[in-house]
Amino acid sequence: MKDYYAARAREYDKIYLKPERQQDLRALEAWLPAKFPQRSMIEIAAGTGYWTQFLIKSVQSLVALDAANETFQVARSRLGVQADQVNWVIGDAYDIPQPVTPYDGAFAGFWFSHVPISRQREFLTGLNKVLTPGATVVLLDNLYVEGSSTPISELDDEGNSYQVRLLSDGSQHCVLKNFPTETHMCELIEGLGKQPLFTRWQYFWAFEYTVV
Ligand SMILES: C[S@@+](CC[C@H](N)C(=O)[O-])C[C@H]1O[C@@H](n2cnc3c(N)ncnc32)[C@H](O)[C@@H]1O
Numbered sequence: 001m002k003d004y005y006a007a008r009a010r011e012y013d014k015i016y017l018k019p020e021r022q023q024d025l026r027a028l029e030a031w032l033p034a035k036f037p038q039r040s041m042i043e044i045a046a047g048t049g050y051w052t053q054f055l056i057k058s059v060q061s062l063v064a065l066d067a068a069n070e071t072f073q074v075a076r077s078r079l080g081v082q083a084d085q086v087n088w089v090i091g092d093a094y095d096i097p098q099p100v101t102p103y104d105g106a107f108a109g110f111w112f113s114h115v116p117i118s119r120q121r122e123f124l125t126g127l128n129k130v131l132t133p134g135a136t137v138v139l140l141d142n143l144y145v146e147g148s149s150t151p152i153s154e155l156d157d158e159g160n161s162y163q164v165r166l167l168s169d170g171s172q173h174c175v176l177k178n179f180p181t182e183t184h185m186c187e188l189i190e191g192l193g194k195q196p197l198f199t200r201w202q203y204f205w206a207f208e209y210t211v212v
Pocket of ligand 1: 044045046047048049050051065066067068071091092093094108109110111
């Protein structure tokens with residue numbers, strides 16, 4: 001997964017150019033920053049900074065975490081002078097560095113769908129450890145939409161789904177990509193979060209909750 005995204009860093013943003021998704025994207029670009037006014041927050045798997053560029057406009061401080069330095073190079077050039085307002089941290093989403101003061105907001109865009117079912121609770125528990133009670137968490141990801149999404153190529157015994165992705169250098173990658181339901185997400189945060197809210201757009205879903 002990390003190697004795939006490091007290899008894909010320069011062409012990752014093509015997904016944000018799909019014509020049919022533009023209306024949803026404009027709506028999300030306005031919706032997301034409003035969730036984190038003046039928050040001290042962490043963005044998990046920030047990648048090439050597509051969402052960082054909108055979040056930085058509303059937060060008080062922002063730590064962007066990702067495993068691949070290659071994606072941050074793209075992110076920094078996207079944000080221009082605003083890149084200096086972000087604390088770019090190379091690290092592991094399953095082992096998030098403990099901040100001096102816990103964050104009061106967390107966002108992960110298009111990351112949760114890549115977390116294997118067996119590690120979803122581990123990821124959310126680890127995330128809670130760096131957040132203060134009352135913190136807002138937003139996970140944003142893809143709905144599976146026939147004709148727009150890459151077809152699912154296989155399922156494993158645990159129920160994870162996989163897609164075969166092609167990069168422009170001709171290489172093929174089998175990538176874990178899950179499409180969780182609202183019920184699954186609500187069950188997953190038991191004991192970790194309250195006030196769950198699952199929102200659907202035409203191509204995307206978001207799941208938000210407040211840390212207990
Ligand atoms: C699908 S991309 C999402 C990027 C960005 N959030 C966006 O929405 O455009 C997934 C990102 O997860 C990062 N990643 C993969 N494994 C990771 C890990 N264990 N910890 C942190 N980041 C990881 C990849 O480097 C990649 O940038």
